[in-house]
Amino acid sequence: QQPVQSPQAVILREGEDAVINCSSSKALYSVHWYRQKHGEAPVFLMILLKGGEQKGHDKISASFNEKKQQSSLYLTASQLSYSGTYFCGTEGVPGNQFYFGTGTSLTVIP
Amino acid sequence: NAGVMQNPRHLVRRRGQEARLRCSPMKGHSHVYWYRQLPEEGLKFMVYLQKENIIDESGMPKERFSAEFPKEGPSILRIQQVVRGDSAAYFCASSPSPGLRNEQFFGPGTRLTVL
Numbered sequence: 001q002q003p004v005q006s007p008q009a010v011i012l013r014e015g016e017d018a019v020i021n022c023s024s025s026k027a028l029y030s031v032h033w034y035r036q037k038h039g040e041a042p043v044f045l046m047i048l049l050k051g052g053e054q055k056g057h058d059k060i061s062a063s064f065n066e067k068k069q070q071s072s073l074y075l076t077a078s079q080l081s082y083s084g085t086y087f088c089g090t091e092g093v094p095g096n097q098f099y100f101g102t103g104t105s106l107t108v109i110p
Numbered sequence: 111n112a113g114v115m116q117n118p119r120h121l122v123r124r125r126g127q128e129a130r131l132r133c134s135p136m137k138g139h140s141h142v143y144w145y146r147q148l149p150e151e152g153l154k155f156m157v158y159l160q161k162e163n164i165i166d167e168s169g170m171p172k173e174r175f176s177a178e179f180p181k182e183g184p185s186i187l188r189i190q191q192v193v194r195g196d197s198a199a200y201f202c203a204s205s206p207s208p209g210l211r212n213e214q215f216f217g218p219g220t221r222l223t224v225l
Contacts, residue, residue: 041216097166100153
């Protein structure tokens with residue numbers, strides 16, 4: 001039931017792009033994306049509620065393919081501040097359990 | 111508007127003792143979620159509560175763990191007879207509306223160490 005993320009880890013140089021994928025074996029009702037820096041609490045990035053929905057702010061955006069039970073997070077022109085672990089989160093049953101994905105560690109180097 | 115507050119931030123217990131973790135949601139939020147995070151791992155859902163009700167506790171171990179969210183006061187996650195495997199960071203999150211189609215605001219976490 002836990003969504004699987006890929007890649008597990010990625011290292012980027014400042015200015016490069018990255019894509020993080022989140023796949024579920026179960027139907028997805030919504031997808032959340034969070035970023036967690038080491039030793040800190042997760043911070044909300046965005047929610048996608050509908051299949052086909054795309055959202056973004058600044059240089060971080062996401063898409064939600066309901067049929068494929070997948071979501072992808074796109075980071076363009078990465079900055080040092082983007083470093084951290086990214087988690088997707090999905091509803092197992094609407095309004096009830098919430099499962100975080102396996103996590104993707106992203107490191108941006110100068 | 112204060113954020114989600116958790117206390118204590120760090121808690122050390124010996125095996126067999128009880129641990130009580132407190133979470134005060136953001137003002138106006140009546141929905142609380144508890145998660146456990148083992149070192150270098152992801153967040154695992156434990157329980158979802160509304161005021162005076164447990165909505166979903168499917169992620170919580172059946173024994174030794176309990177949670178409550180009384181009408182007045184913070185939500186409490188209680189771990190009885192702690193064991194070394196309970197050592198982890200415990201995060202709570204709150205949201206203003208029912209269900210999970212809203213942003214969850216996370217507290218800073220309580221880091222539990224069992225000696």
